[in-house]
Amino acid sequence: MSSGLQSVDPRLGLLLRQAHRRAAAAFAEALAPLELSGRHFGVMMLLAQDGTSTQKQLIADLGSDKAGMVRTVDELDRRGFVRRVQSPKDRRLYHLSLTDAGREVFVEARRLAGVAAQDIFADLTTAEQATLASLLSRVVEPSH
Template sequence: MHVRLGMLLRQAHRHAARAFAEALAPLDLTPRHYGVLLVLTRDGVSTQRDLIGQTGSDKAGMTRTVEDLETLGHVRRTPSPTDRRVAEIRLTDRGRAAFTEATALAEEVGRGLFAGFTEGELATVESVLSRLVAGE
């Protein structure tokens, strides 16, 4: 039974990720880009190392993601005032606007994915997944 649950979680993740990726495509964003925009919106400023830790990305993937976002004009990298070897990464106004638009799309995708569930069912799923992630 546990193997089946693991497989269902993986399939559910892939289904939701695919729907989210399709929704973000017109903005030239990917879910990976969105994750970085989310962290920067929350934290204001970050470093590539911190973004890797926050998103679970690898170094090469994060380098590409930050470069993509910089090319799109969504982030700006500047040398850290305390350590010139480290770049601080910040959202630009364009990045904040892209995040707002992407979040609206994410909410729309979520409404579509969960339309057939009651509030109670969604609360139960959220509770169970939170406990799983917390390792309880």
């Protein structure tokens, strides 16, 4: 190619979509005993990782829509897993964090998700899993 661009395998988008669907189904099944969805797990994972966040930041981090995020946070709040604290600087803004009950259920959710992940990635070596994670990170957050 004269432009210096490499040819891209046209299957990549489809393969990413199929991998996502398989992973989403496996995680949904794994989390079902806790009555959690992948959306719940994603929010809880970010809150466990960051300690606190806002709905706006969670929307950006998870690529969610506002209505879906409000619904997800409301459900977690009703179950006592998330605490909302109004910002003293901006009454429209709420800081979110996991409650003690939320942290406890997240530990079990992470264990169940880990079992599902082991099944999903069973055909990949540890090195291949690390390479896949690195490559996907570069696709998600390109350096250019």
